[in-house]
Amino acid sequence: MFGDNCGDDIQNVVLDIEEDVCRQTSDTEGEMLPLDQIEDNNVNITDLDTLSVSDFLNDLDSQSSHNTSPVNVDSDEIDEDIESQNKREIALAAVLENLHISCKFKFVLTKKVYFKYKRRLVSMVLVDRIQIELGAQEPWPKDVKLFQPYEIEQILLPDNANCLAVQAFLKMCNLEFQVEPRANAEAMSPSGKVPFIKAGAFVVSELEPIVQFVNNKGITLTDKLDPEMKSDMRAYMSLVHNVMEVAELYICWCDKETYNEVTSVRYGSIYPWPLNHIQNRVKRAQVIKKLKVLGWYQKTMSEVFQEVENCCQALTDRLEDKDFFFGDKPTELDALVFGHLFTILTTPLPNSHIANIVRNYPILINLIQRIERDYFKRETKH
Amino acid sequence: MDKPASLYVIEGDYGLVSLDVGCIESIFYARLKKLPVEIKLQNGVKSCALYSAPSLRCGNVTVTQFPKIHQHWKSLHGDLDHSLSAKDSSETLALINLVTMKLNPVLEFLYWVDQRNNEEFISRWFMSALPFPFNYSYTKRKKSEALQLIETLYPLDSDMEVVKEFVTKTATTCLSTLSTRLGKAKFFYGDCPMTVDVVVYAHLAPLVKLPFPTNDIPALLSMWPNLTEFVKRIDAKYFPDVKREVKYLQTESNNRQSDDDVSYLSVFILVVSATSLVVGFAVKKGFIKLSNFF
Numbered sequence: 001m002f003g004d005n006c007g008d009d010i011q012n013v014v015l016d017i018e019e020d021v022c023r024q025t026s027d028t029e030g031e032m033l034p035l036d037q038i039e040d041n042n043v044n045i046t047d048l049d050t051l052s053v054s055d056f057l058n059d060l061d062s063q064s065s066h067n068t069s070p071v072n073v074d075s076d077e078i079d080e081d082i083e084s085q086n087k088r089e090i091a092l093a094a095v096l097e098n099l100h101i102s103c104k105f106k107f108v109l110t111k112k113v114y115f116k117y118k119r120r121l122v123s124m125v126l127v128d129r130i131q132i133e134l135g136a137q138e139p140w141p142k143d144v145k146l147f148q149p150y151e152i153e154q155i156l157l158p159d160n161a162n163c164l165a166v167q168a169f170l171k172m173c174n175l176e177f178q179v180e181p182r183a184n185a186e187a188m189s190p191s192g193k194v195p196f197i198k199a200g201a202f203v204v205s206e207l208e209p210i211v212q213f214v215n216n217k218g219i220t221l222t223d224k225l226d227p228e229m230k231s232d233m234r235a236y237m238s239l240v241h242n243v244m245e246v247a248e249l250y251i252c253w254c255d256k257e258t259y260n261e262v263t264s265v266r267y268g269s270i271y272p273w274p275l276n277h278i279q280n281r282v283k284r285a286q287v288i289k290k291l292k293v294l295g296w297y298q299k300t301m302s303e304v305f306q307e308v309e310n311c312c313q314a315l316t317d318r319l320e321d322k323d324f325f326f327g328d329k330p331t332e333l334d335a336l337v338f339g340h341l342f343t344i345l346t347t348p349l350p351n352s353h354i355a356n357i358v359r360n361y362p363i364l365i366n367l368i369q370r371i372e373r374d375y376f377k378r379e380t381k382h
Numbered sequence: 383m384d385k386p387a388s389l390y391v392i393e394g395d396y397g398l399v400s401l402d403v404g405c406i407e408s409i410f411y412a413r414l415k416k417l418p419v420e421i422k423l424q425n426g427v428k429s430c431a432l433y434s435a436p437s438l439r440c441g442n443v444t445v446t447q448f449p450k451i452h453q454h455w456k457s458l459h460g461d462l463d464h465s466l467s468a469k470d471s472s473e474t475l476a477l478i479n480l481v482t483m484k485l486n487p488v489l490e491f492l493y494w495v496d497q498r499n500n501e502e503f504i505s506r507w508f509m510s511a512l513p514f515p516f517n518y519s520y521t522k523r524k525k526s527e528a529l530q531l532i533e534t535l536y537p538l539d540s541d542m543e544v545v546k547e548f549v550t551k552t553a554t555t556c557l558s559t560l561s562t563r564l565g566k567a568k569f570f571y572g573d574c575p576m577t578v579d580v581v582v583y584a585h586l587a588p589l590v591k592l593p594f595p596t597n598d599i600p601a602l603l604s605m606w607p608n609l610t611e612f613v614k615r616i617d618a619k620y621f622p623d624v625k626r627e628v629k630y631l632q633t634e635s636n637n638r639q640s641d642d643d644v645s646y647l648s649v650f651i652l653v654v655s656a657t658s659l660v661v662g663f664a665v666k667k668g669f670i671k672l673s674n675f676f
Binding site: 191192227228230231232234235236238239241242243286289290292293295310311313314315316317318320 | 447468469471472473475476477479480482483484527530531534537538555558559560562563565
């Protein structure tokens, strides 16, 4: 949720850049520079409007001046440089080899830009920017797979909520995908959190990055919203993340009854005997550490329920009597709320107080039923 | 209540009422509601030993942390946001969650995790602002808390440079969200600050005012001038009495200056002790006989 999934981006960038290079070559055929000029480092790159890459590299100049030496460096110096950096950057060097191959198309990308690329790619923010800038222009691939833990015997409340949210979002966008249950989905995910999707060569995990990824393909649920509404939506999404998800974690791992009867059995189900207890302990320690840091571990059960109630009240007040949170079309916020509340309502737990709290808000229940009917029932008929 | 409640806070500097976010929230909220609270600075051994900032003591009850203090005041003095509609107060909750979830880690990172900031500025400041044994325990505790927070948020990245990129990204999205929401308005709702303004101000003001040695994240703020304006507006209206000058770290540089030109007192002490030593030696060895003088 904090954009901590960037580990998967390297591969994406490889393709991104390659594609972009190809695309730009075909786009800018008319104004391509003569070869000798390309060899010359003094080509004024800002003149080329179509080369948007150079623009953003330029504006990065002002931001990331702290670790950059002059631009005109020899290529062996760069190689040394890259060797000395960590493995992520080595991977990026591979990216650049690909870029180099693409550059055979007497491409307008001058040496200067190429070297700039090489230097600056170390920054992960930049990688994100490239993604945004170049966009994954190819259409939605056919064989998209959504990986998640086994729904019946393994998955836990918070994970299930997140998986369902992503599924709902993809269905709202009318995108095809297959759910691929894997016992070790959590370990496979680049950010350590489920669910994640594999679309072509891209691996993206968690709701917000997936939303971003889909938006890059030109598919968005929020194009009709003005910026103010979008910022509102972001605030509400962080409310749901911050309250619902943390409350679910608390109930699963800190409530003794739930932990003994549900969580430990389900989480340990995929491991053989001695390992299941060890894995449970490790995971529990991690969750407790997270809750402590967020200031939730000190709370009592009733305080947690109070927080959930406040959150539901806030969502009800925001929804009022509209069909969806923003107008008559669903957004990712609706998907997120659906994922969490639907899971809370349908998961049997020894302590069902949290489901009872949600049941007190008929407006939210209506929303969930509407989304379920519109987006989930449809395909069971086929 | 006979005695007014007392609020224990960390001291302020650089034009801030306090260097701690929770303390700024508490002080600002109290001023806004004109609550009868006596603000006590934590610069004595006793207050440091008994209370952790910010903490409110009224009668025999001690409440710590701003959310709880807020709850306490709400039950005692009524709600600051009572004029808001249900929809607006639900939005308040969402915005407060956004700020605490996204901006708080950014501040913690800047204060305690970023090595240069911490060593050259924040730790030094707290070392000189708090009394002796507590400055060590406080800085150590805060630092480990912040490190844990960052570790749990970014469990797969141990490299601080990478984490910093993520933190910068989070800060950017959060600040742009706030800026769009605020727009050209004076405050988030109408002409009076509400709880959400208190929370946003408390998180923005340190970014605006503190002179961090590594300045790239605070410099992001210049992209959204309306947020800086917002902080200035609140300063002018509610904290006109807070001094802008630097209290602690400057005194240190003063001392260093006086090291260069030696003070008369130290010269005098040196001269006296040297002469008495020489005279004493001479008398003892019998170079000078005291009987000569009598």
